[in-house]
Amino acid sequence: MDTDALFSCPLCCHILPDERTIFIQDAKPKTKFFKKGALVAVQGDPVDALYVLTKGSVKTEMISEAGNSLPIETITAPQLLAPAFLLAEEHFFPVDVIAIEDSEVVLISKSMIIKQLSCNEAFLHAYMKLNSNRMHFITERLKLFSIKTIKGKLAQYMLERSKNRHFVMDKNQTQLAEYFGVARPSLSRSLSEMIDDKVIILNNKDGEILNLDALKEYMLQ
Amino acid sequence: MDTDALFSCPLCCHILPDERTIFIQDAKPKTKFFKKGALVAVQGDPVDALYVLTKGSVKTEMISEAGNSLPIETITAPQLLAPAFLLAEEHFFPVDVIAIEDSEVVLISKSMIIKQLSCNEAFLHAYMKLNSNRMHFITERLKLFSIKTIKGKLAQYMLERSKNRHFVMDKNQTQLAEYFGVARPSLSRSLSEMIDDKVIILNNKDGEILNLDALKEYMLQ
DNA sequence: TTCAACTTGTAACGAATGTTACACTTTTTT
DNA sequence: AAAAAAGTGTAACATTCGTTACAAGTTGAA
Secondary structure, eight states: OOHHHHTTSTTGGGSOHHHHHHHHHHHOOEEEEEOTTOEEEOTTOBOOEEEEEEESEEEEEEOOSSSOOEEEEEEESSEEESGGGSSSSSOBOSSEEEESSSEEEEEEEHHHHHHHHHHOHHHHHHHHHHHHHHHHHHHHHHHHHHOOSHHHHHHHHHHHTEETTEEEOOSOHHHHHHHHTSOHHHHHHHHHHHHHTTSEEEETTEEEESOHHHHHHHHOO | OOHHHHTTSTTGGGSOHHHHHHHHHHHOOEEEEEOTTOEEEOTTOBOOEEEEEEESEEEEEEOOSSSOOEEEEEEESSEEESGGGSSSSSOBOSSEEEESSSEEEEEEEHHHHHHHHHHOHHHHHHHHHHHHHHHHHHHHHHHHHHOOSHHHHHHHHHHHTEETTEEEOOSOHHHHHHHHTSOHHHHHHHHHHHHHTTSEEEETTEEEESOHHHHHHHHOO
């Protein structure tokens, strides 16, 4: 078990060095290993422990089963998995979690976390801030989905990362199409049309907004 | 100010009766009134205080501006507005909040909430559970959006509230179309096709699942 | 360099959904 | 009971997007 990684995750880093040995003794954390491509958890699995990703990286996605899948995010160690659901009444994984490289996950029991929350104020604040930030993240994801047209999604994406009418595409078209949940050729077509209409120009990953009003209009429909 | 409502909200109900007078003295909560239809908050407004809806009801929606709007939920007093964002680094309203009847909102400063969180364990747990539950709610909303076809959304909606192949439609078609973010005639068409295909039957609000496998298949595409 | 793998552009076509309009039914109000 | 309002079904047509296929460009490794 990678205790260094465990205690550098954004939550457990607030357990003081002196207390870490005792914490490990009390918590008796379980360690699980996952090969690249393995399922760490599936939608509906109960979240009965805090899942700390201590090595590797995973991706989360919704609705897999067989048909479509919508990627939500990729998570790189050291980080927590589904921390908000540990204390929820519906304490189940809302997504599938899949290892995208060989990974290690440390499980810490719910009761141990609750104990730590009540006796360690820094831990508590970190936990709450973590959940708040995740809420923000997932809300942004929802906002993207509430925009129905591909051009609208692109506009939102570009405006979100623009500064002085300049922006950088941090994903290639294949990844972006997957992120938006649309077909790649459709994305390419929409992008081409936005360029044809002189709303933006693109040089490789670098983009420039030529017509800000027109770009914003895309989102309103 | 409706203090009864304030102290019956799911968070402040954990402030003990003895401490309520002092709490009010210290917090000096501000009260705001909103007429039906008024904007309580818009996307991007800073969340610098805890918003407690003490009277009336509001609806929240994304991307309004002028074009489309996606309703997220309706909230009835006594309840909190955007509690998760009070402690987030990005402490801004993620949605527009609109009064759907004459309403009263009580504002309690962030510092007062933080103080209460650290000295009142029940308050703390209520706050965390509240955020966890909201996370679950918003994740379910996202799941609905990750399903692209209307029939798929309908299938998810029906399966979610079915018991022994029986379900009840708790919204009329107009409301459901708005909830899904689709056009009302399109929803009506999809519903008709599902009935024609003998996957479900509908008697007013009561539905019966005739072909469970077919219904589930709708979601996988 | 040369080849393979990845990435992008694009075209033709079909499927799903949106838009608009109107008739009809049900519910609510007067 | 009559009138008004709300809800529903449906048709014709437009639009957007998905699917499939292939060509061309780019990158990186052998």
